[in-house]
Amino acid sequence: xxxxxxxxxxxxxxxxxxxxxxxxxxxxxxxxxxxxxxxxxxxxxxxxxxxxxxxxx
Numbered sequence: 358x359x360x361x362x363x364x365x366x367x368x369x370x371x372x373x374x375x376x377x378x379x380x381x382x383x384x385x386x387x388x389x390x391x392x393x394x395x396x397x398x399x400x401x402x403x404x405x406x407x408x409x410x411x412x413x414x
Contacts, residue, residue, distance in 0.1 A: 367391070 361382070365375040373389065395403075 361379055363375050363377065363379060365373055367373050373391070
């Protein structure tokens with residue numbers, strides 16, 4: 358298995374499109390890992406959930 362890093366965008370209906378074509382790759386199914394920046398609200402919600410879990414395991 359090979360890995361290639363690229364950038365792209367997810368549209369309003371959830372479709373991923375890459376910013377640039379990946380040359381030299383055969384047409385096939387791929388596995389995708391998506392990384393995005395979290396908002397301050399998402400980070401705060403995450404830590405609130407962790408705090409609640411630690412109080413009531």
